[in-house]
Amino acid sequence: MVENCNLDDTVTFSKNAVYNVEPGSSSAGIDAGDTLTVRDCLYAMLLQSANEAANALAEHTAGSIEAFAKMMNDKAASLGCKDSHFANPSGLNNPEHYTSAYDYALISRAAFKNPTVTEIDSATYYNLPPTSRVPTGQTLYSHHSMLRKNSGNYYQNAICGKTGYTTLAGNTLVTYARTDKIGLITVVLNGNKTHYVDTQSLLDFGFANFKNVKLKSSDIGTNFKSNLALIPNFNEYTIEPDDNASITLPNDADVSEVESAMDFEQSESPTANALCKIDYKYNGRPVGSVDIIAKKNANYEANTNNNTGEVASTATGNSNPTSTANTGTQGFSNVMLSISKKNMIIGGGIAGIILLLIIIISIRVHLAKKKSDLSDRELRIYGLLKNGWSATDCGISEDEAKYIIEKH
Known part of the structure; x- marks a missing residue:
């Protein structure tokens, strides 16, 4: 939602969005025909758990609740979720609507990487504009009591999260802290007031x-570096993990x-022009993925330019050697604690609501015949060529990339 809609877009609430909810479920008192911005709806949904806001946002994004549920399932699969299926954006009782703690952590991690989601979800209150039922407007307060300083559950390091409850799922709670x-x-499902x-x-x-643990170039390993040795003049470059990895x-x-x-394969939030990523495991459990980038070797280029300058001076009596160094681009790579997989019926719309925030309609360009003929390494470089090569950012020239595609 956040990545597909302008926050200032107008959302009109349909009868289906308002009344297609369980009696007594969480609501912000919005009626059919009311109009709010996408931003207003997100605050109502995240702070007040307003199910009609979740429905209205789904219709605004995909045209119908059913179409949006399909988008939710597609997005969940792209994040690596294996034990989830979503039937609606609110998460209210439905036997075909379920997730696991591990899947929900994957979804939450993707959502909380988005600064807009984190900003909205970390708010403790929001002033909602006037609606037909509340013509003077109203103040919405966060249901997540670990965020509120006046609460007995206040937790100093808590940043944001989402509460939920249904009769099938019990109390559910996701929390991001740092x-x-x-x-x-953390993800808690099927809670009983604890x-x-x-x-x-x-x-x-x-x-x-x-x-x-921050990774260094020496932590990459020689096996990886040897896989790129076929690139001509590769000693001009250094292979390093993302600076923030x-x-x-x-x-x-x-x-x-x-x-x-x-x-x-592209990482979830890849560093610009990353060559690939390295996945790490400890005792068989995933502990992080790190984008690997090629940076121009400043010392190599400086030496090359100095040598060029000496030759020019001998031949022309004039020398003006130059030296440049490309430090590459910085990116983002987050990790998470592995959570034991256990299927739970989702409650209170938590996973549905989080997915609602991060749905991205992606169009994949298939490599057709090229894909069957190229190795993984070559496919990565081929993809960079098709999507717009940047020798300055990547540190590997287009000619060198084409050399790999054509000769290997």
Whole structure:
């Protein structure tokens, strides 16, 4: 939703959006025919759990609730969810609407990477404009009591999250919290009035026992670098992890104990012109993925330019050597604690609401015959060529990339 709509777009509430909800379920008192902005609807949905706002946003985005449910399922699959199926945007009782704690953590991680989602979801109150039932307007307050300083459940490091409840799912709660060292996402499903206590226990445990480890070039490994050795003049470049890259490990673990594997599929939020990513596991559990980029070797170019300058001076009596260094582009790579998989019927619209925020309609360009003839490494470079090559950002010239495609 956030990535497909302008926040100032006008949303008109249909009768279906307003009345296609369970009696007694959460509402902001919005009636059929009322108009609000997308921004207003998002605040109503996230803070007040307004189910009519979720329905209206779904219709605004996809044309119908059914069409939006399909988008939700497609998006969930693209995030790696394997134990989820969504039937509506509100998450109200439906036997075909379910998820697991692990899948929900994947969905939440993607949502909270979006600064607009985090800004809206972290608010403790919002002034909703006048509607037909509330002509003077109203103030909506967040249902997530760990965010409110006047609450007995207040948690200092909590940033945002979403509450939920249905008779089938019980109390459900997702929470994003962070310190200056690490960020955590917790998911509690099928709670029985202990969801806040359980969440605090999970966060306390995570902060006390896990750490983020920043990766260095030496952590990539020689096997990966040798796979790029066919690129002509490759000694002009250094292969390094994204500057902001890190993986999450137990406090007593070392980066030397992790397993790694190259992956030429695009990461969830890829660094510009990344060559590939490396997936890391610890004791068989995923602990992070890091984008790998090629940076121009400043020392190599400086030496080359100096040598060129000396030759020019001998031949012409004039020397003006220059030196440039491309430091590449910085990107974003987040990690999360692995959560035990257990199927739970979702309640209160949590996963549906989070998915509503991050649906992206993606169009995939297939490589056709090229795809069957090229290796993963070549496919990655071929994709960069098709999508617009930037030698300055990537550090590898277009000619060198074409050399790989044509000769290997």
